[in-house]
Amino acid sequence: SQQGEEDPQALSIQEGENATMNCSYKTSINNLQWYRQNSGRGLVHLILIRSNEREKHSGRLRVTLDTSKKSSSLLITASRAADTASYFCATDGQGGSEKLVFGKGTKLTVNP
Amino acid sequence: SAVISQKPSRDICQRGTSLTIQCQVDSQVTMMFWYRQQPGQSLTLIATANQGSEATYESGFVIDKFPISRPNLTFSTLTVSNMSPEDSSIYLCSVERAGRDIQYFGAGTRLSVL
Numbered sequence: 001s002q003q004g005e006e007d008p009q010a011l012s013i014q015e016g017e018n019a020t021m022n023c024s025y026k027t028s029i030n031n032l033q034w035y036r037q038n039s040g041r042g043l044v045h046l047i048l049i050r051s052n053e054r055e056k057h058s059g060r061l062r063v064t065l066d067t068s069k070k071s072s073s074l075l076i077t078a079s080r081a082a083d084t085a086s087y088f089c090a091t092d093g094q095g096g097s098e099k100l101v102f103g104k105g106t107k108l109t110v111n112p
Numbered sequence: 113s114a115v116i117s118q119k120p121s122r123d124i125c126q127r128g129t130s131l132t133i134q135c136q137v138d139s140q141v142t143m144m145f146w147y148r149q150q151p152g153q154s155l156t157l158i159a160t161a162n163q164g165s166e167a168t169y170e171s172g173f174v175i176d177k178f179p180i181s182r183p184n185l186t187f188s189t190l191t192v193s194n195m196s197p198e199d200s201s202i203y204l205c206s207v208e209r210a211g212r213d214i215q216y217f218g219a220g221t222r223l224s225v226l
Contacts (some may be wrong), residue, residue, distance in 0.1 A: 040220065041219050041220055041224065042118075042204060042220050043204070043217040045215065048214060092213065101157075102155040102156075104154045105154055
């Protein structure tokens with residue numbers, strides 16, 4: 001399986017601090033994505049990074065990808081209470097498959 | 113992006129009954145998917161809903177238990193059949209436009225089986 005593994009499983013920080021979540025995967029990928037899920041609701045797409053990219057930014061989000069280590073990190077800067085959610089990485093496979101394989105997720109709590 | 117309406121948002125069902133979940137998209141999409149998320153777990157793909165043909169099921173999921181329909185490019189249903197407490201999960205539909213890689217999710221259906 002190429003399921004991603006996030007760590008930590010849970011992270012609790014204070015508002016204003018930065019939050020870093022990591023994801024590892026097992027096989028070659030075309031791209032890696034990060035999604036957010038609020039309290040058992042639907043997932044919201046945050047950012048996609050392709051296998052030939054090393055870093056990508058979107059607002060307070062910064063994603064890195066190291067294909068040699070098969071790992072990615074998601075950094076949320078200046079966190080807010082509204083960032084409290086579960087964060088999942090998802091990978092697709094080479095060969096044109098549209099199927100995504102989701103990691104186990106990191107539950108982030110931002111305390112006001 | 114895509115706006116997805118998923119119904120019902122939650123239900124409590126008796127063992128042995130079936131529940132049909134609907135997923136409606138605001139525009140035509142190529143790919144539609146159904147996922148299961150067991151309590152405290154990640155998402156597991158159940159199947160890809162194919163328009164006009166049988167769904168493509170992932171290992172561990174069978175059509176008799178999770179029949180799926182997709183009569184057109186904007187609508188799909190997932191039925192959870194002969195339910196048991198182990199089927200208590202959140203069920204999510206998602207869509208993806210051809211070549212875009214990003215999936216958009218419905219709000220999910222929280223199912224509890226007693």
